[in-house]
Amino acid sequence: MRISSFTVMSLVVAVGCEKPTTTRPAPGLVPVLVAKAEKQSVPVQARTIGTVKAGASVAIRPRVSGQLIEVFFKEGAYVTIGQKLFGIDPRPYQAAVKQAESTLAKSRAVLAGAELDLHRAERVNTGGAGAAIELDLK
Numbered sequence: 001m002r003i004s005s006f007t008v009m010s011l012v013v014a015v016g017c018e019k020p021t022t023t024r025p026a027p028g029l030v031p032v033l034v035a036k037a038e039k040q041s042v043p044v045q046a047r048t049i050g051t052v053k054a055g056a057s058v059a060i061r062p063r064v065s066g067q068l069i070e071v072f073f074k075e076g077a078y079v080t081i082g083q084k085l086f087g088i089d090p091r092p093y094q095a096a097v098k099q100a101e102s103t104l105a106k107s108r109a110v111l112a113g114a115e116l117d118l119h120r121a122e123r124v125n126t127g128g129a130g131a132a133i134e135l136d137l138k
Contacts, residue, residue: 060085066092 070087073079 062086062088064088064093 066088068086069089072084072086079085
């Protein structure tokens with residue numbers, strides 16, 4: 001007995017085309033919660049996409065220049081008149097004060113020396129030992 005290749009192929013195709021029987025599991029129980037209805041305030045939340053613009057803005061400019069070392073407010077916070085907003089590095093100003101104080105001390109020393117020279121020239125001139133032109137130069 002000879003089986004043709006056509007018969008074998010038909011048998012393979014027929015067996016391969018059968019759908020396997022699947023059994024679905026029974027649906028499980030779904031828990032249900034029951035509560036009594038209550039009346040209460042609920043916050044309203046609006047979720048949307050958009051652009052926010054400030055109602056008012058203020059430009060802040062310092063009276064002196066310098067490097068900022070501290071910020072005493074948070075962006076968007078309300079500020080009051082007289083509130084300290086920024087801390088500026090005081091070292092350059094302290095150095096300028098020290099330099100001005102040293103220039104003042106030098107000028108006072110030069111003045112004191114000139115006054116001594118003037119008194120000396122007046123004493124010499126009143127004694128008749130000095131020349132009048134020397135007093136005029138002082």
